[in-house]
Structures are given as structure tokens and as C-alpha cells.
Amino acid sequence: xxxxxxxxxxxxxxxxxxxxxxxxxxxxxxxxxxxxxxxxxxxxxxxxxxxxxxxxxxxxxxxxxxxxxxxxxxxxxxxxxxxxxxxxxxxxxxxxxxxxxxxxxxxxxxxxxxxxxxxxxxxxxxxxxxxxxxxxxxxxxxxxxxxxxxxxxxxxxxxxxxxxxxxxxxxxxxxxxxxxxxxxxxxxxxxxxxxxxxxxxxxxxxxxxxxxxxxxxxxxxxxxxxxxxxxxxxxxxxxxxxxxxxxxxxxxxxxxxxxxxxxxxxxxxxxxxxxxxxxx
Amino acid sequence: xxxxxxxxxxxxxxxxxxxxxxxxxxxxxxxxxxxxxxxxxxxxxxxxxxxxxxxxxxxxxxxxxxxxxxxxxxxxxxxxxxxxxxxxxxxxxxxxxxxxxxxxxxxxxxxxxxxxxxxxxxxxxxxxxxxxxxxxxxxxxxxxxxxxxxxxxxxxxxxxxxxxxxxxxxxxxxxxxxxxxxx
Numbered sequence: 322x323x324x325x326x327x328x329x330x331x332x333x334x335x336x337x338x339x340x341x342x343x344x345x346x347x348x349x350x351x352x353x354x355x356x357x358x359x360x361x362x363x364x365x366x367x368x369x370x371x372x373x374x375x376x377x378x379x380x381x382x383x384x385x386x387x388x389x390x391x392x393x394x395x396x397x398x399x400x401x402x403x404x405x406x407x408x409x410x411x412x413x414x415x416x417x418x419x420x421x422x423x424x425x426x427x428x429x430x431x432x433x434x435x436x437x438x439x440x441x442x443x444x445x446x447x448x449x450x451x452x453x454x455x456x457x458x459x460x461x462x463x464x465x466x467x468x469x470x471x472x473x474x475x476x477x478x479x480x481x482x483x484x485x486x487x488x489x490x491x492x493x494x495x496x497x498x499x500x501x502x503x504x505x506x507x508x509x510x511x512x513x514x515x516x517x518x519x520x521x522x523x524x525x526x527x528x529x530x531x532x533x534x535x536x537x538x539x540x541x542x543x544x545x546x547x548x549x550x551x552x553x554x555x556x557x558x559x560x561x562x563x564x565x566x567x568x569x570x571x572x573x574x575x576x577x578x579x580x581x582x583x584x585x586x587x588x589x590x591x592x593x594x595x596x597x598x599x600x601x
Numbered sequence: 602x603x604x605x606x607x608x609x610x611x612x613x614x615x616x617x618x619x620x621x622x623x624x625x626x627x628x629x630x631x632x633x634x635x636x637x638x639x640x641x642x643x644x645x646x647x648x649x650x651x652x653x654x655x656x657x658x659x660x661x662x663x664x665x666x667x668x669x670x671x672x673x674x675x676x677x678x679x680x681x682x683x684x685x686x687x688x689x690x691x692x693x694x695x696x697x698x699x700x701x702x703x704x705x706x707x708x709x710x711x712x713x714x715x716x717x718x719x720x721x722x723x724x725x726x727x728x729x730x731x732x733x734x735x736x737x738x739x740x741x742x743x744x745x746x747x748x749x750x751x752x753x754x755x756x757x758x759x760x761x762x763x764x765x766x767x768x769x770x771x772x773x774x775x776x777x778x779x780x781x782x783x784x
Contacts, residue, residue, distance in 0.1 A: 362782055364764070371726045371762075379677070379731035388667045388677040388730040388750075426676055428667040428750050438637070440749050469682045469704075469727065501775050502682050502705035504727035556783030560704065560726055562764065563778025593728055
């Protein structure tokens, strides 16, 4: 067994949270630079250039790209040959979040109870998913998720007979109805299959992939391409002010499902598309 | 589509000159309020209590800024999505509010009230919080400090960049521009 102190996880979570919020990741910046040349709408081009400028200011001033510094989603892939020492891992992760949001002047956007709605004032708790995997490493992926885009996400239990066309219609319709609200250009995560909850987690996990990355399976890669084209033909454009850059990327993930079901979840991310990872 | 410098107070005469698609740079005093602050403002109005600021010819900016670093006026401060304030907006327009800055769609009830009361809806670029913060010169919490990021702030802004998305005749840039690029 390899022994790993959770202190190491705590400090990594802190660092990843700050980095994800202060720096627009390179894949997103590349996508902006590519899309500005393709964008037909003058307002659309102006919006993208503002977003590029915004990222430069945030980096120079060491401040968040966006004031909605999100609720932190953490995916932990824990190698089964790792023994964790130094306390409960969930507490270490939450302490890392707490430290980042306090020390880096990030906004505290979490309420303790969805109905009573009192702010926890330290942006905890994080949403944490654990996977046990082979090996002796720990991979931590964090995605601080803003809710302008989260609120535009949807899930639907389709019938098997709805097939791929049903999936396409649901995804495109979800983006169409969201319109300007989720801060386009967006990244679209699609989870297909599993159970209701599994499809939602797949959609969320799809958002942690790099912009422009493609699914390894031919039919899903083809689906990603079709969805991106149809979404960019909606005319929504940057900030919903018209144009052909509505989505920068569509990421599809799929899992086995029941003979009676075809769950589909659509998780929308804004253009900040914050995602950072580390392997310990 | 013109480009205009506008200063507060935003009188109804100024509102009538603004058309959907105009670029504006706003200078003067604006107030911040988002979800929780809107609930309290409307509750106060219903109870006949005085409000933390005078709504007449005022502009509300839907924002919950990130905390200011030491020596800075404010943290990142871009707009939040406006539809969540729709159910609480009409009483404010009825009481003199003339401008709203946010991002995203408004419902027909708000748009009808904007036409009736001469109000204008501006969009600032969502996610450009660091860029927008540079146009905010002073920030002071004037109410509901317990709400943290959602407290009501009085902001002094200089050349705050925005676009007129819905004007007081109900013209809606989100609808007209999208049609042009639909394929």
C-alpha cells in the first residue's frame, strides 16, 4: 500500500480552485481565438474579444474571471492501492475549498439548506464524487460550477424508440430554450444511459473534458459533431446577441442502460468552463 | 444602432431615446440587487416601509460581486441572469425604476411593464466580471449587509459598458439578432 496524507489532497484542492477561477484555461482561450475568425455577427465578435480581454485582466490582476466562482464539484479517482492518512478525505477536500475561497477572495455562493437559504460563508460543502480505480495514484478533477448555466440544464427519460433522433431533439431544444441565459458561447455536456442519476453525473463529467476533445467511440463522436453543428445553427451566438458561436464544444458520454430506458441529461457550462486536474 | 454616453439619473426622456441594439457607456450612480435583495425590497414596499435608495430614475444592476482584494474597490462584478428577478420587477418599475442591467431573457409581464412605465433593459457581458470591475470606481454597502454578496451596494461607475437589449417599445435584440443568424 502507498500511504498518502490527506493534507496533500487539501492543498491540491485549494490550488486547483484558485487556478480554475483566476485563469481561463488554454483550451478555452484557443477556442475563443478560433471562433472569433468564424463568427459572422459583429456583436458576437465584439463579445468574444471582450471575453479574451477579460481573461487577460483577470490574470494580470489575479482576480476571478467571473464573479460567480461557483459551487465546487470534485471528482476523485482513488487508486485502490492507496491508503489515506491524516483524517477523513471529505473534510480535507472541504478545507481546501474553504482556504481557496477565503484567501483568494472568491465569492461564497453556497447556502446550507435549499429552502432556508443561509449562506455557509466559506463556499462549502463541495459536491464530491468518488471512484475506486486500480493503481496507487489519486486523480483529482475540480470544476467550480456557476449556476447561470447550471440552471439551464435538463434531464429527460426518453423511450428506447426515441433513439438517436430523440436525443438530438432534446439536447438541441434544451440549448435553444436556454438562449442567452447560460452565457454563451457554452460547453454542452451530454450524459446518455445508465439510470437517471448516472446520466446526470456523466453529463457533469463530460464538462471536465478539454474543449474540442472527442469521444473515442465512432457513433458518439459523430453525435458530438452533429449536435455542435445543429446548436451553432440556432443563431443564438455569443451572449445570445446573435451569431454562429453558440457552443464551443459538445461532449457526449454514455453508459449501459436498462432495456426499457434511454435517460438523457444535458449539463450546460458557461464559456468560463472551469476545470482543473492533478494526479497525486 | 448608436453608441451613447449616458449619465444617471436615467430619466424617462433618456430612456425614450434608447433603442434595442444601441451600445451605451453608463456613468454615475447605480445600485446592485439580486435574488434575496429583490425579495426584501418588495417586502418592504408591501409593508409600506422606506427603501434603502430612491427608485425614481434609478438603475439596478443584477450582480453579486466577488469580494474586493485589499486596496481594490470591488472584485469581479459581471451580471447575473435576470429572469430570476422577473416576478419581483414590476413593483419596482411602477415605483420609478427606469433601468435594469443584467443578462438573459425577461418575461412578457416585465416587458409590458417596461413599455407602460418607460423602462429599459441593458445587457452587460456575462462572464466579463474582471473587465466590468474596472469601470466601477466606488462601492458602498447601503443595505442588507447580512446577505454578503447579495447585499445592496451603491456603485459609482464610469463608462460602464452595456447594450440596450429591450427598449421601452418592447423591441428585443435577443429575438431580432438570433433570427438573422438562424440556419
